[in-house]
Amino acid sequence: MPPKAKFVNKREAERDDSEDELEELDLNATYQKDMVLFCIDAGPSMHQINPSSGTSNLYVALRAAASLMEKKLISSPHDHVGVMVFNTSDTVFKSAQPGEYYRGSHELLTVRQVNVPDTFNIKSLLKQAEADPDHLRNAFPPAEKQMRIDWALANAGVGIVAAANAGSKRVFYITDNDDPHPFATDPKSTRARKSSLEKMAEFRKLGIRIETFFIGTEESPFQVNKFYADIFEQYDDDDDDDAEGGLQAPKVPKGFHASTEDLKGQEVRRHLWDSAIRFNELESDVSTRETPKRVVFSIRFELGTIGSGITTENGIMRSNVWQIGIKGYSLISKTTKGNPVKVLVDEECGELKEVVTHQHYIDPTTEKTLTKEQIVPAFQFGKTASLRGQVRFQGDELKRIKSLGMLPSLKLLGFKDRSELKFQDNVKHAYFIYPSDIEYRGSKKVFAGLLDSMVRKDKIGLGLFMPRQNVTPVFVAILPQAEEVVKGQQVAAPGMHLITLPFADDVREVPDAVFNNPPAEAELHQVDAAKAVIERFHKSKPFNPDHYPNPALNHHYAVLKATAFQEPLPETMDDHTLPQYDMIRKRTAHLISAFHDEIDKDDRVRHASDTATATSSGTRERTFENDKEILKMYKAGKLSSYTVVDLKGVCDFYRLDKKGKKADLVDRISAHIEKMRK
Template structure:
């Protein structure tokens, strides 16, 4: 199925700007391998300093302390690794991860390999796509303090950095050979390992090897209140600019956790690592034409993209072993059942009951509107961009010095101007060769610093409004609604991080539970549900006021205009006092708008279905998924049948 679909949708592929990575080389670029190297030493495993905590304070803070466990730096690092591991299984299931401890008393390095090569290195988790057993193992380890401290036992002599780096080299070479993104995260508090000169030189050489191999070292330095980490002692000799984008300007080595208390140290570390853990994957490298023939280089990134649950696979059980079934599609000529080779395939459009066909060359050529470019036609105030001018997700752009030097400063100048004057660019945009051209708005972005491309709709993409009676609420009703809105104001705006996707979370929670052979979670927290208690507390009264105001407004309205549909009047008769018609208490009726149901039911009981208008009957039938064909009598009959059979 999927293979075939891919082929057929080939024609549309260019349209689908969301989908990057179509050809093989690009696909490679999507894969990332990350190895955590965590130093084990006396200071790394030391429990956080008790004296630093404010013991003097009363019960409140004690309670807080009891709730929050204290981690040593090494354990905190391991917990970060675990959190990131679980996160990556959802977001990037094909990426590899591994954990290497160094400076341990025990030495362990994969099966079959020679332990002597990498003394005092402990490969806790081999570099691979994570699987359930290894996650489970890590979990158990973190739950068992004794076992953990057995492994996190420092050797007498620290591990040689050259060995650590060469071990990483070996892992990346053998396990993640042609991964485009390979990173070594070093978490340590030791700013001056290998004081001996020859050991230093060999570490520097090994670091150079990693650089030439295309492995990027990302250090996370832990400072303590008594010791400020000084990276110039050792680390600046082994870290290179990866040459990504604008070289010198990248944020350099991350310094984490100066915080004294262990809790916030863990959180700091986690946020620092999380921020770096997602390798930046450029969607495209492109020319941005700011004026006629005046071009700079940019790269595009997708910062917002809907993540959906992983697709299901067919699996086959053979003996003990589960295997993924691979499906493949063969194309055959329908009549002769002969297999079709790719060069026999022609693309054709249906037209006038037949097909209109094109050669492969013409097929490509008809989509060609010029070379890829982001061409700015001019500028407009940002207020010209309507809220509804949206068709798909945006793309973030950032300058690149790779092809044009001076791009960054020019881009920065343009961004400054757009920010200061609240302007946006209007641009013609072709993302890739033969991609569908789009009209776009270019908006400057405060954070991250850069700009966004917002694809605009074409006239063909704009739909008509449905017809609907025009009734404007009177001012007193609007005022009451304003009261409600003020009560439920979220001044910080919408923060995506606060709303995990409940469907996705549940999917993976269940998979995790089954894979790790744990209990299925019974209750499941959904953070997207409104906070009903606070709504009731803060806005409840105002909503009631609004409801009363609505009843009043409707009464006034009825005087000037008769009800659209008579039955609404009847309903109000039946439900006196505070019940506004738009506020309906859910009763045990069929699904769908309960209002119409009651009306129809009431009319049926009183045998007055005939008095209702065809529109009302049809609406109701529609809502039940029943046919709306025929004359009014047919409709009435159909509804009567429905209730008789109930």
């Protein structure tokens, strides 16, 4: 029996008044901005220079902040980032009034929307630190006495609460001091620990999440159990303090064993706080959020009619349509480059300002500017351009013609068996719909009941779909999707997919040649030769497009970033979509050659080749089955002896651009072969 769909009441985004605007939505948040505050320790140990890298831990933390800001400028430009350095002798706080914060913190950057000047300032600070290792110590001199951790957390809370609302608020706590308040020497250690626990409880009420980045070395690993274990609820089960020092065994979270022998070498919890792992996860997290999922429409779902209209006591006629609220998501969309902006240099201040364009309609006879009311859309009929041949429509009339008088909604027309939905019925990417109780209370319960029934009976729905105004309604197939949970983790969310169905004129007739010429069957030894090649490249895991970023788009953003920060432009494009020729040659060269030999021996292939040669006229582009001859000519320096037609065949073999003169083709092929040989 399929699992039942469960829809919990989660905070959703407020509806935008404009139906045509794309609205980002995170079902777990009211607002969509991600807010991050770097809370970095600047104690004496953070300023010590690492001999291997020549930099300090404070430099590494600031570099991580600059990297995050750089990536958010492209992936999430509406997010907010701030940087606060604590445990300093100086106090600089910009987002709060005196008396609202504790001394010993330097607010380097208030939490605000990421922008180029702030990022440039952080990068400039890093460049100065690279030239002078003591620059950060002079800019943020460490305090003579350790700042209380609960005070540092309180200042971080003041800095992030003072900013605007956001969907997620996170504090990145970075330090290399694993015991800032030791019991043996600090008389206020107990008070600091207790106050830090209370501060963490306040953060949980405010929805602020603390993410820790604890820096340690191989010689001196970070001992989280000394001070921070109970505060951040992160424990190192590999630390056997009980066996060595006779200390009380640390508290172990539910589900983990305290025996160090069972956990030896596994690092079960270390990934939650170890900076060496967390910085890499942070880099990966930002890169995978380049294309957030968006709500593209918020409409009503009409399920049918309930008798006739109902008149209330006040004489108001209520609708008899049974409807619920839904939101639609575009799970797959093409990411394109942003539109260029025209700018000019302001002569007064010397800054770049965006060019504002205005569109005006001018009467060709009087050369006067026309108002919007004077412009009437019309369709021309006939060959003459006279007024008699023009059929005029008002704006609202055109909308009704285009929308067939339908308002934005999804109307359920009926049901069909799941088997009647064919693969070829899909003409564009589907939308995913999820219920919303904002407009119509109880929508999630009705939606869940309908989903369970469709999944249980193996049915699909048919609907008439109009996502927003000024679009033509289309027929869609409503495909239900049950919730999938693997080991307690949700793999697929419960909901429905809207698959756009083709109209009659969208379906092309199958050519007669397909039916009149039945395909010739391959010999068994030919099938075995092809199967050997395929099996060598078979992967157990499914294809993941996230592993192959768009090279042109990444290069475009790399050029923009380099230009904005006045850095050298990237010389080459990093393209992970190119075939790995060395690996292909190593793993399957002999299998591919064997497959080609089997095909060449077939009489049908030889006959087709002879027929094509006899009927062709002029010079044909040469094709290469392998690159043995090409590499031989390259080593001998005789690539230029090829004709232009042959060189284009070489480019076609390596999937290179075939445009240009002979010299351009030779240089392009030579550069590609050099790249292959490295």
